[in-house]
Amino acid sequence: MEQLAADLESMRYARQLKLLGEQGQRALKDAAVMVAGIGGLGGTAALYLAAAGVGKLILAHEGVIAEPDLNRQILMDSGHLGMERMSTAIAHLQRLNPHVEIEGYNARVEYPAAKPWVEEADIVIDARYDFPERYALNRLCVDTGTPMVEAAMYGFEVSLTTMIPGVTPCLECLYPDLQPQWEPLGFPVLGATSGIAGCLAALEAVKWITGVGTTYAGVMHRFSSLDFACYSVTITRNPGCACCGEGGTP
Numbered sequence: 223m224e225q226l227a228a229d230l231e232s233m234r235y236a237r238q239l240k241l242l243g244e245q246g247q248r249a250l251k252d253a254a255v256m257v258a259g260i261g262g263l264g265g266t267a268a269l270y271l272a273a274a275g276v277g278k279l280i281l282a283h284e285g286v287i288a289e290p291d292l293n294r295q296i297l298m299d300s301g302h303l304g305m306e307r308m309s310t311a312i313a314h315l316q317r318l319n320p321h322v323e324i325e326g327y328n329a330r331v332e333y334p335a336a337k338p339w340v341e342e343a344d345i346v347i348d349a350r351y352d353f354p355e356r357y358a359l360n361r362l363c364v365d366t367g368t369p370m371v372e373a374a375m376y377g378f379e380v381s382l383t384t385m386i387p388g389v390t391p392c393l394e395c396l397y398p399d400l401q402p403q404w405e406p407l408g409f410p411v412l413g414a415t416s417g418i419a420g421c422l423a424a425l426e427a428v429k430w431i432t433g434v435g436t437t438y439a440g441v442m443h444r445f446s447s448l449d450f451a452c453y454s455v456t457i458t459r460n461p462g463c464a465c466c467g468e469g470g471t472p
Contacts, residue, residue, distance in 0.1 A: 231321055235275050246432035247275060253431045254278035256343035258331050258359050260311050262294030262413055263373055264349030266420025267427070269297065272315045274428055278323040279315065280339050283307055284330050294413030331355045337362055345430050346370045347423045353397070357465075360385070360393035364466045369430060369439075373423035377410045378448040380419040383438050383457065384426055387466065390440040391457050394465040415447040 232239075235247055242250070255276050257268045260283045268279055287298045287307050297311040308328040315324055327339065331350060340346060340362040348370055350356050356372075363370040363385065370385045372393060385392055422445075429435045438454070445452040461467045 231275075234319075234321075238274065242428075242432050242434055246434055249432050250275050250428065251277045253344045254280060254342055255427055255431075256280040256282070256339055256346040257349060258282050258336075258346060258355070259349035259351060260295075260297055260307065261291070261349065261351060262296075262411060262416030263375060263420045263423065264347060265295050265297035265311065266417045267347050267349060267373070267424040268311070268315060269318065270421060270424040271427060272319045272322045272324075274424070275319070276322060276427075276431075278325065278342075280343055281308065281311065281324065281326040282329055282331055282336065282339060283311070284328055294411055294416045296413070296417070331359050331362075333358045333361055337366065340368050341366050343368055345427050347427060348372050348393075349420070349423065356393055361465055363387060364392050371423050371426045371430075373419050373426075375411070375416050375419040378412065378415055378446055380415065380422065380445040380447065381442060382419065382422050382426065382445075383440075383442045384430065386439050391459045392463060392466040395460040395463045395467070396442075396457065398460070398464065412447075418445070418447055 239247055253276055255271055257264045257279060260268055260281050268281060271279060285307055286304055287302050287310060289303060291298055292300060297314050298307065302310045306328055308326045312324050312326045346363055346368055348356055348359050364387045367387045372385055373382045426437055429437050440457060441454050442457050443454045
């Protein structure tokens with residue numbers, strides 16, 4: 223029976239084995255990825271990581287499903303309006319790939335409560351919608367030495383970089399101050415654009431885990447879904463960063 227299950231699982235990934243190889247697929251199966259935020263961006267990333275065969279997903283997102291979520295949050299559905307977002311997402315992911323272990327938390331990312339989730343992950347995808355949680359997750363990744371894919375979108379714009387503690391800039395190097403003008407629940411979102419961002423984040427995590435291709439570590443990539451214009455810039459650490467630099471606090 224175990225051999226049959228293994229054969230069926232290999233059939234599931236037959237098309238991507240041509241790209242990743244058996245060693246790469248094994249690396250995915252042995253990996254744990256935390257996705258912080260399972261909205262339009264993070265939910266798409268979680269779907270494609272589950273489809274790719276990541277061994278474990280650790281998910282965090284609070285609250286219930288609301289009507290305005292449904293233009294982009296493809297892990298949710300109209301039949302579960304008003305119900306907890308996390309339980310619906312887990313059920314959808316398990317239907318997609320029952321071989322993936324899923325650990326979900328109906329909670330915001332806060333320090334130190336979320337530290338065990340980050341410590342368990344091989345890589346984290348930051349898909350939260352507000353800066354306080356992004357800063358908390360950044361601090362957790364720096365303190366635990368966990369790589370973080372920083373993915374974001376606003377309107378038609380997508381940005382992505384991979385942050386490696388002690389090697390590349392952290393989030394506070396790039397954005398040292400809270401953004402008072404940021405509207406966490408009011409910025410414009412088109413579902414397809416958040417989906418592009420989620421796909422890029424999932425791909426970045428797969429590349430990091432398998433060693434296939436080149437990640438955007440230390441590079442900020444920007445993409446406009448309106449006209450497909452894109453560019454990449456090298457980013458550097460701030461030695462006085464309050465989080466990862468000499469100006470850091472314990």
